[in-house]
Amino acid sequence: MLSAAQQMSPTGQRPSADLPSRDARLVYRSGKVGVTAGVAPGFVQGNLAILPEKLASSFHRFCQLNPKPCPIIGMSEVGDPRIPALGVDLDLRTDLPRYRIWRDGKLVEEPTDIMAHWRDDLVAFVLGCSFSFEEALIADGLKIRHIEEKRNVPMYRTNVPCASAGPFAGQLVVSMRPFKPADAIRAIQITTRFPAVHGAPVHFDKPEMIGIKDISKPDYGDAVSIQPDEVPVFWACGVTPQSVILQSRPDFAITHAPGHMLVTDVRNSEFSIQ
Amino acid sequence: MLSAAQQMSPTGQRPSADLPSRDARLVYRSGKVGVTAGVAPGFVQGNLAILPEKLASSFHRFCQLNPKPCPIIGMSEVGDPRIPALGVDLDLRTDLPRYRIWRDGKLVEEPTDIMAHWRDDLVAFVLGCSFSFEEALIADGLKIRHIEEKRNVPMYRTNVPCASAGPFAGQLVVSMRPFKPADAIRAIQITTRFPAVHGAPVHFDKPEMIGIKDISKPDYGDAVSIQPDEVPVFWACGVTPQSVILQSRPDFAITHAPGHMLVTDVRNSEFSIQ
Numbered sequence: 001m002l003s004a005a006q007q008m009s010p011t012g013q014r015p016s017a018d019l020p021s022r023d024a025r026l027v028y029r030s031g032k033v034g035v036t037a038g039v040a041p042g043f044v045q046g047n048l049a050i051l052p053e054k055l056a057s058s059f060h061r062f063c064q065l066n067p068k069p070c071p072i073i074g075m076s077e078v079g080d081p082r083i084p085a086l087g088v089d090l091d092l093r094t095d096l097p098r099y100r101i102w103r104d105g106k107l108v109e110e111p112t113d114i115m116a117h118w119r120d121d122l123v124a125f126v127l128g129c130s131f132s133f134e135e136a137l138i139a140d141g142l143k144i145r146h147i148e149e150k151r152n153v154p155m156y157r158t159n160v161p162c163a164s165a166g167p168f169a170g171q172l173v174v175s176m177r178p179f180k181p182a183d184a185i186r187a188i189q190i191t192t193r194f195p196a197v198h199g200a201p202v203h204f205d206k207p208e209m210i211g212i213k214d215i216s217k218p219d220y221g222d223a224v225s226i227q228p229d230e231v232p233v234f235w236a237c238g239v240t241p242q243s244v245i246l247q248s249r250p251d252f253a254i255t256h257a258p259g260h261m262l263v264t265d266v267r268n269s270e271f272s273i274q
Numbered sequence: 275m276l277s278a279a280q281q282m283s284p285t286g287q288r289p290s291a292d293l294p295s296r297d298a299r300l301v302y303r304s305g306k307v308g309v310t311a312g313v314a315p316g317f318v319q320g321n322l323a324i325l326p327e328k329l330a331s332s333f334h335r336f337c338q339l340n341p342k343p344c345p346i347i348g349m350s351e352v353g354d355p356r357i358p359a360l361g362v363d364l365d366l367r368t369d370l371p372r373y374r375i376w377r378d379g380k381l382v383e384e385p386t387d388i389m390a391h392w393r394d395d396l397v398a399f400v401l402g403c404s405f406s407f408e409e410a411l412i413a414d415g416l417k418i419r420h421i422e423e424k425r426n427v428p429m430y431r432t433n434v435p436c437a438s439a440g441p442f443a444g445q446l447v448v449s450m451r452p453f454k455p456a457d458a459i460r461a462i463q464i465t466t467r468f469p470a471v472h473g474a475p476v477h478f479d480k481p482e483m484i485g486i487k488d489i490s491k492p493d494y495g496d497a498v499s500i501q502p503d504e505v506p507v508f509w510a511c512g513v514t515p516q517s518v519i520l521q522s523r524p525d526f527a528i529t530h531a532p533g534h535m536l537v538t539d540v541r542n543s544e545f546s547i548q
Contacts, residue, residue, distance in 0.1 A: 181478045188462045189474060200463060204455045205479055205505055231479055 013084040014265050019043070022087060024263045025095040033097045033112055035259035041135065044197070044268055045261035046073055046086070046126035047238040048096060049245060050114075050254035053078050056123035058166025062244065063125065065163035069172055069240035071196045073266070074126035081118055083126060086264040092124050098257035105249030110257055117254060128197035129238050129261060130175055132268040136190050145178050145224045152259070153177070154218035155237050159211025160202070162244065170244040174202060174210070174234040176218070178226040184233050191235065196271040203234040210234065220258075287358040288539045293317070296361060298537045299369040307371045307386055309533035315409065318471070318542055319535035320347055320360070320400035321512040322370060323519060324388075324528035327352050330397035332440025336518065337399065339437035343446055343514035345470050347540070348400035355392060357400060361539040366398050372531035379523030384531055391528060402471035403512050403535060404449055406542040410464050419452050419498045426533070427451070428492035429511050433485025434476075436518060444518040448476060448484070448508040450492070452500040458507050465509065470545040477508040484508065494532075 021043040024036070036045055051059055056078075063070035074083040081092045094113045101109040101117055111117070130153070134144055146153045153175045160172040179187055184204060192200040207215045215232055216223050220239055226232055242255050256262065295317040298310070310319055325333050330352075337344035348357040355366045368387045375383040375391055385391070404427070408418055420427045427449045434446040453461055458478055466474040481489045489506055490497050494513055500506055516529050530536065 181480060181483065182476065185462055185474055185476075185478070188459055189466050192463050192466075200459055202456065202459075204459070206455060206503065209455065209503055229480065229483055 013088050014086065015088055019265050021263045021265045022089070025087065025090060028097045028112075029091070029094040031112060033260075036097065036261045036263055037131070037259060040263050042267055042269075044073065044264045044266040044271065045129050045131045046264055047129050047241065048092065048099075048254070048256040048262050049125045049127065049241055050092070050122050051125075051245070051250060052119070052252055053121045053123055055167070055250050058168055059125065059241075059245070061165035062162070062168040063127070063241065065165055066240070067195070068199055068202060068236035069162065069238065071128040071198060072125060073128045073196055073271075074264070076124040078123055079120040081124065083124065086126060086262070086266060090264070092262070093118050096256050096260055096262050098260040100255045100257050102246065102250070102253040102255070104251055105246050114254055122254070126262055126264070127238050127241060128271070130198055130235060131261070132197040132271055133191045133194045135268050136194065136272070137187055140186065140190055142179070142183055142187060146222065149224050151222035151224055153221050154223055155220035155239055156207075156212045156234075157219045157243070162240065167248040167250070168244050170240070170247045171211075172202070173220070173237045173240040173243050175221075175237040176215070176232045176234050178224065178230040178232050180230055184231060187233060193272045193274050195273060198236050198238070201233045201235050205231040207232060207234075287362050288360065293539050295537045295539045296363070299361065299364060302371045302386075303365065303368040305386060307534075310371065310535045310537055311405070311533060314537050316541055316543075318347065318538045318540040318545065319403050319405045320538055321403055321515065322366065322373075322528070322530040322536050323399045323401065323515055324366070324396050325399075325519070325524060326393070326526055327395045327397055329441070329524050332442055333399065333515075333519070335439035336436070336442040337401070337515065339439055340514070341469070342473055342476060342510035343436065343512065345402040345472060346399060347402045347470055347545075348538070350398040352397055353394035355398070357398065360400060360536070364538070366536070367392050370530050370534055370536050372534040374529045374531050376520065376524070376527040376529065378525055379520050388528055396528075400536055400538070401512055401515060402545070404472055404509060405535070406471040406545055407465045407468045409542050410468065410546070411461055414460065414464055416453070416457055416461060420496065423498050425496035425498055427495050428497055429494035429513055430481075430486045430508075431493045431517070436514065441522040441524070442518050444514070444521045445485075446476070447494070447511045447514040447517050449495075449511040450489070450506045450508050452498065452504040452506050454504055458505060461507060467546045467548050469547060472510050472512070475507045475509050479505040481506060
């Protein structure tokens, strides 16, 4: 998925000057904290997962095998905290508003930078996030319930197994947005154009078919209202890789804190295949 | 929608030699009768509607306003029974296996040719048909219930009004195919590529939302089984224009007999926009 970005220059570097996305990163770099929802509209935000090199190839293979929940939009060299294709001056150690440090699968710290935790053997993965396709849905006139109700998107653990790779195995996590059927059809068409940010839904209606027992009790995020003339529509969710990483209990891992994403200089429209 | 066909030659004529579609038309021209389901696989079949010139411009406008149920894939000159863009030697008076003659909205005859009924003031419209997208669904590995159960596709009158034009007004008719949700998502993606043959579904699930009271009692065609893990998916149907023409009670009209379509020399794949 790097090709569109890498086509920008022979070196795969993306100029960052004067972009609101760069401004946002510089603000976070200076120590300001806040969730990134609504920040730098039009620019791709990504999920961050950082693992020691000895686990990185298995995790890379896991993402390759499960592209809907784990669409890789950027990856660092070993020990390099930069991904120039997502922003030339981007520094993964400082540019997110908040991080989570995990040891043996347990959350040990939530710092606002990871300068003290960076190591020469770490590899960073940036994975696409549904913010990009939600922007395309809104631009088409569709209303997103959790945004209207000012809540976090509801997310559910399913009984759908991901393809496993090395120590990484687990079930798909999905996000849910309710729509009237005609709007759901339009949402399927629009999100199909964005395979780099989860793409088309994996399921709709009949939550029990994917192991969701109570739609009013999401496993992550907040419940939202569903009207009688609406169906729940389920997309593969970027929480899946975090959930799978934690289940595999790696001795060390760093992720973004929920809602505190990496803001990149890639425009959402660049990830549309049409 | 003629452009793909017209690009074939500077005159918009489509060479017919050695095509199974042409062979089929010659067989029907010789007087043989039969439904066209499964005939000349890979080639577009069309719904036929023939009206006097005084009504044709209103009907043309009706189709323009309602492209999902009434996708025009060919149209004759006034009084000309040929549409070279759909097949060079095609003769609309003889090349369908069976026709219906309507006077004042009443069926008066079902001849195997319309040589005796042709007039210099008639205009013929050929409208896309779901056979084309069903072929694409099957090619992708999806199973079409009514084909598996060897029945006609179930069709329903809805309470969804078409946009009216002159005397032509009425409700949308839909065809229904049941799918598991994940397969329905795939079917939406595939049929989106075929706007010239009804395109994406207009609705799924919750039949009452479009005025269907009993899914087990279609208004046209045959009922098919729907499993508990499936949802009915509804596409705009080519029966809509026939239904609307008959409701408007034109003094004279000719259509194909149900299931006895026009077989053209256009390949289904040419109507895919990707």
